Amino acid sequence: MSPNYDVVILGCGEAGIFAAYELTHLHPGLKVLALDQGQDIYHRSCPIVAGKVKECIHCPVCHTMCGFGGAGAFSDGKFNFTTQFGGWLTDFIEPKEVMDLIDYVDSINVAHGATTQCFSTATPEAKALERRALAYDLHLLQARCKHLGTENNLRILTNIYEGLRDKLEFRFNTEVTHIAQADGGYRLTTASGEEISCRYLIAAPGRSGAEWFSNQCKELGLELLNNQVDIGVRVELPASVFEHITDVVYESKLVYRTKQYGDQVRTFCMNPYGHVVAENVEGINTVNGHSYADPALRSENTNFALLVSNRFTKPFNEPYRYGKHVASLSNMLAGGVLVQRFGDLVGGRRTNEHRMSKSFVRPTLTAAVPGDLSLTLPKRQLDNIIEMIYQLDKIAPGTANYDTLLYGAEVKFYSARLQLSAELETALPGFFAAGDGAGVTRGLAQAGASGVQAARAVVRRMG
Numbered sequence: 001m002s003p004n005y006d007v008v009i010l011g012c013g014e015a016g017i018f019a020a021y022e023l024t025h026l027h028p029g030l031k032v033l034a035l036d037q038g039q040d041i042y043h044r045s046c047p048i049v050a051g052k053v054k055e056c057i058h059c060p061v062c063h064t065m066c067g068f069g070g071a072g073a074f075s076d077g078k079f080n081f082t083t084q085f086g087g088w089l090t091d092f093i094e095p096k097e098v099m100d101l102i103d104y105v106d107s108i109n110v111a112h113g114a115t116t117q118c119f120s121t122a123t124p125e126a127k128a129l130e131r132r133a134l135a136y137d138l139h140l141l142q143a144r145c146k147h148l149g150t151e152n153n154l155r156i157l158t159n160i161y162e163g164l165r166d167k168l169e170f171r172f173n174t175e176v177t178h179i180a181q182a183d184g185g186y187r188l189t190t191a192s193g194e195e196i197s198c199r200y201l202i203a204a205p206g207r208s209g210a211e212w213f214s215n216q217c218k219e220l221g222l223e224l225l226n227n228q229v230d231i232g233v234r235v236e237l238p239a240s241v242f243e244h245i246t247d248v249v250y251e252s253k254l255v256y257r258t259k260q261y262g263d264q265v266r267t268f269c270m271n272p273y274g275h276v277v278a279e280n281v282e283g284i285n286t287v288n289g290h291s292y293a294d295p296a297l298r299s300e301n302t303n304f305a306l307l308v309s310n311r312f313t314k315p316f317n318e319p320y321r322y323g324k325h326v327a328s329l330s331n332m333l334a335g336g337v338l339v340q341r342f343g344d345l346v347g348g349r350r351t352n353e354h355r356m357s358k359s360f361v362r363p364t365l366t367a368a369v370p371g372d373l374s375l376t377l378p379k380r381q382l383d384n385i386i387e388m389i390y391q392l393d394k395i396a397p398g399t400a401n402y403d404t405l406l407y408g409a410e411v412k413f414y415s416a417r418l419q420l421s422a423e424l425e426t427a428l429p430g431f432f433a434a435g436d437g438a439g440v441t442r443g444l445a446q447a448g449a450s451g452v453q454a455a456r457a458v459v460r461r462m463g
């Protein structure tokens with residue numbers, strides 16, 4: 001029996017979208033289906049953001065993470081031109097080639113309305129900042145960065161969707177439950193029991209589909225490597241504390257090795273004048289942040305994550321489950337995201353409603369419940385975070401203020417990493433994997449690049 005489709009793209013996040021774009025542009029005659037368990041770009045609406053509920057009601061499919069645009073749709077779109085962070089594509093592809101792919105993804109974004117303005121790393125101010133940080137053993141990883149802005153990001157995605165929708169078939173609200181090899185290709189089973197076959201499969205299920213995808217890969221006999229899990233908090237403080245840094249390098253990644261444990265802690269996802277948000281990862285509430293490009297939509301605060309990377313060695317092989325357990329403790333105590341003032345944390349006091357009402361820093365995530373992070377985060381991670389906050393205070397005085405807010409838990413899950421070729425093909429011929437779900441990326445730029453790489457390989461095979 002001939003397959004229904006030449007190519008099926010599983011997941012319409014950044015990786016899936018750019019795979020779809022490349023396939024339809026290089027080979028317009030291909031029969032391509034792109035599937036997602038979430039909604040199209042017009043019908044994604046989180047009930048909290050829509051003001052219908054105050055707390056996460058654990059929708060069966062999370063509108064924030066799933067649907068056209070994937071996890072990045074409501075992000076503020078910090079697009080980093082680097083191979084230093086945001087993924088591990090250079091483990092498979094030459095660095096120069098990865099950079100070319102990132103530039104290519106950017107050019108498509110620009111063609112759909114993205115800004116051409118970049119934050120440069122080559123300015124004397126950026127160099128001076130790097131030197132100053134180094135004096136305190138803080139290592140500033142810099143990358144040319146674009147800030148697309150939450151509102152613009154959605155507009156760009158909408159433009160891309162409109163450009164693609166008559167060039168391939170999209171199916172939303174369609175969860176794939178099973179992947180099997182069949183007749184020289186692959187057969188996907190959906191939650192409604194439908195069977196779809198294809199010659200080539202590009203799987204890009206992102207973080208939201210990571211656990212399920214790992215299990216599918218194991219069933220198919222594919223080898224997976226353990227990836228790390230990053231656990232920490234989201235810090236929120238007055239924007240003026242970090243202004244001298246965020247005005248110079250929008251997305252500053254400061255890395256520090258703690259004296260107490262020798263562990264690496266890093267700042268991540270810096271959101272000047274931004275908003276802290278809750279995120280639902282497979283039923284667990286974690287925390288994240290974003291910021292708007294439009295000054296009218298800004299807050300008075302800056303937020304960023306402080307993350308401790310945890311790599312586990314044999315026999316433990318479930319970092320994903322470990323991260324979920326840690327995050328679920330804050331959910332158990334707070335019913336969702338927990339928030340604590342830094343001064344209360346180091347003073348061994350729980351932050352309660354009364355203490356929070358006295359805080360000079362007003363939380364932008366009002367649904368967060370005041371509590372005690374020391375009851376939820378493992379001691380090692382918490383000690384590392386406290387040491388990092390004091391270190392950051394040396395280059396950004398005010399970071400260790402009493403009223404600096406810490407939201408928990410922020411957990412960054414990275415999917416188990418698949419063994420892939422330079423074309424991002426698994427050990428099974430014609431089965432390609434891209435993006436965060438394959439454990440090879442963790443950011444928009446490299447996720448998009450991986451989708452393009454897989455699509456080009458498919459087109460080469462199709463002749």
Ligand SMILES: Cc1cc2nc3c(=O)[nH]c(=O)nc-3n(C[C@H](O)[C@H](O)[C@H](O)COP(=O)(O)OP(=O)(O)OC[C@H]3O[C@@H](n4cnc5c(N)ncnc54)[C@H](O)[C@@H]3O)c2cc1C
Pocket residue numbers: 010011012013014015016035036037038065066067068069070071072073074075076077078079080086174175176177204205206207208209210212269279288289290434435436437441442443444445447
């Ligand atoms: C709040 C937030 C802010 C972020 N901000 C930034 C930022 O500023 N800069 C940056 O570089 N990165 C950012 N990121 C990370 C970035 O969004 C991801 O790296 C990127 O989206 C990964 O793309 P992807 O295509 O691999 O996966 P995703 O975007 O997660 O897309 C995967 C898609 O697959 C679908 N799917 C999964 N399983 C199935 C299944 N079984 N059946 C059908 N469909 C399925 C999901 O519904 C989803 O739509 C942010 C992430 C979040 C959550």
